[in-house]
Amino acid sequence: MRIDVVTLFPAIFDGYLTQSLLHKAIVRGLVDIQRHDLRDWAQNVPHRKVDDRPFGGGPGMLIQVEPTVSCVRDIESEILSQGELPPIRKILLTPQGKRFDQRLAEDLATSERVMLLCGRYEGFDQRVHDILEPEEISVGDFVLNGGEVAAMTIIDAVVRLIPGVLGDENSHQDDSFSRGNRLLEFPQYTRPREFEGHFVPEVLLSGDHAAIAAWRAEQTQIRTRARRSDLLDEPT
Numbered sequence: 626m627r628i629d630v631v632t633l634f635p636a637i638f639d640g641y642l643t644q645s646l647l648h649k650a651i652v653r654g655l656v657d658i659q660r661h662d663l664r665d666w667a668q669n670v671p672h673r674k675v676d677d678r679p680f681g682g683g684p685g686m687l688i689q690v691e692p693t694v695s696c697v698r699d700i701e702s703e704i705l706s707q708g709e710l711p712p713i714r715k716i717l718l719t720p721q722g723k724r725f726d727q728r729l730a731e732d733l734a735t736s737e738r739v740m741l742l743c744g745r746y747e748g749f750d751q752r753v754h755d756i757l758e759p760e761e762i763s764v765g766d767f768v769l770n771g772g773e774v775a776a777m778t779i780i781d782a783v784v785r786l787i788p789g790v791l792g793d794e795n796s797h798q799d800d801s802f803s804r805g806n807r808l809l810e811f812p813q814y815t816r817p818r819e820f821e822g823h824f825v826p827e828v829l830l831s832g833d834h835a836a837i838a839a840w841r842a843e844q845t846q847i848r849t850r851a852r853r854s855d856l857l858d859e860p861t
């Protein structure tokens with residue numbers, strides 16, 4: 626999978642892409658993450674400015690349409706020049722977009738080419754949306770300073786689903802929300818067996834795999850009902 630990230634702050638990703646699972650996935654060639662500094666497409670060359678005040682007044686600045694559209698088109702033509710490839714999924718991060726969830730992560734993990742457009746300030750000029758027609762995705766009903774943390778959230782959730790990225794291929798199968806399950810994962814325990822009077826449930830020490838599976842299935846239902854009953858009520 627290749628992921629292109631368009632951002633005004635490419636360095637924000639430095640630490641994140643050089644640690645842990647993401648770093649290993651990149652080193653092993655399971656994902657190629659390319660960052661593009663939108664300022665490289667600035668029309669205003671000496672100052673590399675890509676934002677301006679909104680027509681009609683109001684606070685803040687907007688990211689301009691020309692550099693953004695040029696940048697996206699250049700990335701698309703560079704990718705197309707590599708031959709017959711599946712279409713690139715263009716995603717623009719915005720609090721006004723469709724809510725990101727595990728289902729969408731699973732869907733994106735089947736794509737070979739994804740582009741993430743990170744906004745800043747008051748966001749993008751509306752014509753970026755109209756001309757590029759990206760999928761618009763939000764990571765939640767709150768407002769971040771920029772799309773970079775949202776992009777990292779999406780990359781993190783998607784890359785771990787690429788076959789070979791997790792050490793144990795089955796380790797995300799039981800995760801909350803996974804494989805179309807509208808359920809939360811069961812409680813888990815590790816050593817020690819007892820801590821300050823809190824004991825590991827006996828069934829997990831029994832070695833009886835059928836009993837353990839039944840207990841986990843029951844706990845999954847209990848936990849979901851207690852914490853997120855809305856998930857059980859939603860149509861699948």
Ligand code: SAM
Nearest residue numbers: 718719720744747748763764768769771772775
């Ligand atoms: N003025 C915009 C609005 O009210 O919809 C918010 C702009 S926000 C301060 C700047 C940028 O952060 C956005 O363009 C977007 O890329 C990103 N962003 C903020 N909150 C987000 C969220 N919940 N999900 C995805 N991206 C978000």
